[in-house]
Amino acid sequence: MKTVLITGASSGIGKAFAELFAQKNDRVILASRNEEKLSRMARQLWDDYGVTALTIPVDLAQHNGPVLLHERLKELNIESDVLINNAGIGSFGLLHEQDASAELEMLQVNVLSLSHLMMLFLPDMVRRGSGYVLNVGSTTSFYACPLSANYSASKAFVLSLTEAVANELQGTGVTVTALCPGATQTDFFRRSRMDGQKIADPKTLMSPQTVAEMGYAALMKKKTYVVPGFQNWLLTQAPRFFPRKFVTRITRSVLERKQQ
Numbered sequence: 001m002k003t004v005l006i007t008g009a010s011s012g013i014g015k016a017f018a019e020l021f022a023q024k025n026d027r028v029i030l031a032s033r034n035e036e037k038l039s040r041m042a043r044q045l046w047d048d049y050g051v052t053a054l055t056i057p058v059d060l061a062q063h064n065g066p067v068l069l070h071e072r073l074k075e076l077n078i079e080s081d082v083l084i085n086n087a088g089i090g091s092f093g094l095l096h097e098q099d100a101s102a103e104l105e106m107l108q109v110n111v112l113s114l115s116h117l118m119m120l121f122l123p124d125m126v127r128r129g130s131g132y133v134l135n136v137g138s139t140t141s142f143y144a145c146p147l148s149a150n151y152s153a154s155k156a157f158v159l160s161l162t163e164a165v166a167n168e169l170q171g172t173g174v175t176v177t178a179l180c181p182g183a184t185q186t187d188f189f190r191r192s193r194m195d196g197q198k199i200a201d202p203k204t205l206m207s208p209q210t211v212a213e214m215g216y217a218a219l220m221k222k223k224t225y226v227v228p229g230f231q232n233w234l235l236t237q238a239p240r241f242f243p244r245k246f247v248t249r250i251t252r253s254v255l256e257r258k259q260q
């Protein structure tokens with residue numbers, strides 16, 4: 001039985017990960033801001049799988065969020081075998097028209113807290129000679145997305161960080177995997193004010209369960225990254241075959257398209 005810490009476990013892909021690990025009888029620790037949603041999740045995991053889930057409310061948009069989460073687990077004498085670094089938010093619009101504080105919060109969650117959590121949890125994993133980290137990136141980890149500039153840059157950071165650290169950790173028994181999903185049916189588009197866009201069309205979205213299952217398989221196979229779905233994988237290959245400026249124009253037109 002593994003102990004699995006999942007950030008952003010209250011909905012979407014994080015919730016699907018929590019259900020997946022609970023199904024396998026692993027001990028799950030659910031972290032995100034919404035205490036009520038986390039408690040509901042914990043009750044559901046008990047009812048469905050007989051698994052006791054620990055809940056830790058934490059705001060990863062605060063720079064001390066990762067330390068508070070790590071300290072709480074130390075107080076409880078709990079060591080995590082698996083860290084699912086999933087919490088993330090998006091944004092939509094021209095960078096120069098964005099609310100700077102909201103964009104900075106997003107960067108804190110998607111970039112700084114994600115990296116900080118790795119720095120807090122990896123030393124113990126390396127000392128024990130075993131551990132798994134999964135960082136949730138995106139297909140946008142592979143190319144720039146106008147109208148979501150900071151978001152796509154934040155996800156490029158996630159992939160770059162993962163690839164570099166995966167290399168550093170060779171021979172330690174600890175692995176790091178980036179999960180890079182395409183558009184997935186979660187609360188993400190509503191929260192990112194993108195729910196009128198074609199990209200958020202429910203008919204074309206992948207299910208969070210499928211995304212989590214593919215992430216889990218890649219994690220267990222110790223892969224450095226995985227892109228769920230063949231079409232999504234093809235998209236991520238575009239910068240290898242087309243000029244980067246052309247790919248950037250295409251990603252903008254995809255994001256601009258409205259649902260009919």
Ligand SMILES: NC(=O)c1ccc[n+]([C@@H]2O[C@H](COP(=O)([O-])OP(=O)(O)OC[C@H]3O[C@@H](n4cnc5c(N)ncnc54)[C@H](OP(=O)(O)O)[C@@H]3O)[C@@H](O)[C@H]2O)c1
Binds near residue numbers: 061090180184
């Ligand atoms: N959906 C997609 O199309 C898609 C595609 C590619 C990548 N992703 C990535 O997948 C990951 C999960 O997103 P999702 O699609 O499952 O969206 P979601 O349903 O909106 O879930 C986001 C999760 O992050 C948590 N979160 C947000 N801000 C937080 C904060 N300040 N502190 C702690 N937790 C916070 C939320 O919980 P609380 O609100 O309770 O804090 C929630 O549990 C993100 O990293 C996202 O970038 C999503």
